[in-house]
Amino acid sequence: xxxxxxxxxxxxxxxxxxxxxxxxxxxxxxxxxxxxxxxxxxxxxxxxxxxxxxxxxxxxxxxxxxxxxxxxxxxxxxxxxxxxxxxxxxxxxxxxxxxxxxxxxxx
Numbered sequence: 001x002x003x004x005x006x007x008x009x010x011x012x013x014x015x016x017x018x019x020x021x022x023x024x025x026x027x028x029x030x031x032x033x034x035x036x037x038x039x040x041x042x043x044x045x046x047x048x049x050x051x052x053x054x055x056x057x058x059x060x061x062x063x064x065x066x067x068x069x070x071x072x073x074x075x076x077x078x079x080x081x082x083x084x085x086x087x088x089x090x091x092x093x094x095x096x097x098x099x100x101x102x103x104x105x106x107x
Contacts, residue, residue, distance in 0.1 A: 002010075022029050026038035046054075 019030060021032060023031055023036045023038075024033045025036045025040050027041050027043065028036075028038065
């Protein structure tokens with residue numbers, strides 16, 4: 001049992017929804033498929049195989065970028081370790097030289 005108020009609310013909702021409705025036949029807005037008078041439009045979509053190939057290619061590219069980035073990071077770490085080891089060996093050799101000269105002065 002629909003009251004006049006219910007009818008008014010339903011009509012307003014239908015009008016509001018029509019602005020956002022897209023016809024599945026002609027792909028135009030503001031009318032339903034059963035109201036359509038236009039011709040059916042063909043919407044080209046890539047095949048599922050093409051989509052899968054594209055996704056695999058993108059995933060492979062991402063993996064390559066990650067691999068290259070990790071290689072760069074390891075190279076940087078190696079360089080810093082080399083610099084540290086060189087500075088440690090040079091400081092230890094200079095300290096051994098000073099201890100040697102100190103012991104010779106004591107004699």
